[in-house]
Amino acid sequence: MQHLSLFELNNLVRQTIDLGLPRAYWVEAEVAEMRENSGHCYMELIEKDPRYNTPIARASAKCWRQTWGAVKPYFERETGQHLRTGMKILVEVTAQFHEAYGFSWIITDIDPQFSLGDMARRRQEIIRRLKEEGVFDLNKQLPLPLFTQRIAVISSETAAGYGDFLSQLANNSYGYHFKVTLFPTIMQGEGIEKSIIKALDIINDNYDDYDCVVITRGGGATSDMSGFDTLELAENVANFPLPVITGIGHDRDECILDMVSHTRVKTPTAAATLLIDHLHAIDMRINDYSQRLANCATRIMDTERQRLQRLTDRIPTMMTMATERQKARLDIINERLSRHAILAISTQRERVAQLEQRMPPAIEHTLLTARHQLEMLQNRTANLDPQQLLKRGYSITLHNGKALTDPSQVRRGDIIETRLKEGIIRSTIN
Known part of the structure; x- marks a missing residue:
């Protein structure tokens, strides 16, 4: 029986592949795994069923050092993102079968515009979901407190932007005092989303201690912006009970975190300036109201002073008029008293005359009654006399x-x- 060695079989496979797949192919796939070693890049590519999100195809791919050294910076420059797991890419590949290492696709080129389109679609999907949930503008509707001085900062402790933020607040020309509490987080590379959400949870547990939250990065690679474009992070910020100010330090593109935050500024320094200007505006408003109040009080005092002076000037005239009125009133009262006195005297005279006419009979009757009573008392007394x-x-x-x-x-x-x-x-x- 004729037989082949394994090497001969694999060599036959290689020749078949070389003949059957002689050209390069542009392939759309998702990066499932990715690692770099000695300048080479090794990927595991998959395709998922859109209905169930489960892999329906899988293949290994390699990008050799010479190609990877040119493809990687080009992709990051064009997309502003690191090539990472979970990202959809469009790559040019050629088939390669090695007798000792087996089959793999060799990446010869990558189209960043495809990934840009996919990222844009994903961003739009996140924005659409946030708007459907009714939370996209929720944080923007929170009023920034009048005296925003207790600041919770989410940033890397060693970030230069955080130092710039503190310096700007401390050296403000108005002498305003701010209380800043740092919640250290990862602001570059993997883990940005989970780190920021963890810090937000800690702040939320004591949100009464703060007036607002500032998320600042202070520069960094453009490719690290992908961590700020996630649905979970956007939902946390949109639903947060305090105003969230973002100063990510990247003014070319606006990330989803910027879109759902209360206010977006370009840099940490600009965030500090925003807080200083807000407090200064309140200060100026208070001064304006104080000046208005003082002016109003002055006008009222002047008006009342003039009114008092007018009243003072009118007092002599008013006194004369009052005196004349009282004199006239007294005259009327005197006249009324005279009439009443004459009438009363006349009435009493008539009554006295009537009494004079009625007195003799009444006196005579009274005397008779008294005489009778006296006689009766005399009789009683005589009866009580001891001599008797x-x-x-x-x-x-x-x-x-x-x-x-x-x-x-x-x-x-x-x-x-x-x-x-x-x-x-x-x-x-x-």
């Missing part, structure tokens, strides 16, 4: 000139008098 009682046979016993009514009032040897009709009997108590 003595004449009737009664006697009165006296002790020391007082009537004796109780035997206990006298003692042995006391002298008592007994008065009778015809005389007095003196007795000694034995």
Whole structure:
């Protein structure tokens, strides 16, 4: 039986592939895995079913050092993004089969415009979802507090932009004081999204301690902007209870984080300037209101002073008029009193005349009544006269000139008098 060695079989496969796939092909795929080694780039490409988001095709691809050294910076320059996992790309590949290493696609070129279009589509999809959820402009609707001085900053602790932000606030020409609290985060490379969301969660737990949040990066590679274009981060910022100011430090493109934030500025320094200008505007408004209040008070005082002066000038005239009115009133009252007095005297005179006519009969009747009562009293008095009682046979016993009514009032040897009709009997108590 004729047989082949493995090398011969693989060589036959290589020749077949070289003959059957002699040219380069542009292939659309998603980067599932990616690593660089010794200047070469090794990728795992996949295609997913759009309905179920599951892989339906997979292939390995390589980009050798010479090609990768030119393709990588070109892609990053055109797209502003690092080539990373999860990104859709359009690459030119050629088929290669090696007897010892097997089959792989060799990347010879990459089209950054395709990835730009895909990223744009993804950005538009995120924006569409945010608007459908009704949160796209939610953070913009929050009012920036009048005295925005307690600032929560999300940034890298070592970032030059953070230092510029602090310096700008501390050296403001108005002498305003700001309290800045830093929440250190990763602002470049992988992990931007999770790091910022974690910082937002910490701030949200104590949001009453802050007036606003500033997310600042202060420069960095354009390719690191992809971390600010995620749905989860945008939803967190859009729904945050405090105004969020972004100063990512990239003025060429606007990321989704900028779109949903309360205010977007170009740099950390511009964010600090925004806060200073806002506080200065409030300060000027207060000064303006104070000046208006002082002017209003001055006008009121001047008006009242003039009014008082007019009243003062009118007092003599008013006093004269009041005096004349009171004199006239007194005259009227005097006249009324005179009439009332004359009428009262006339009335009393008539009453006195009537009483004079009624007095003799009344006096005579009163005297008769009194005389009758006196006679009755005389009769009663005569009946009560002790002499009358003595004449009737009664006697009165006296002790020391007082009537004796109780035997206990006298003692042995006391002298008592007994008065009778015809005389007095003196007795000694034995």
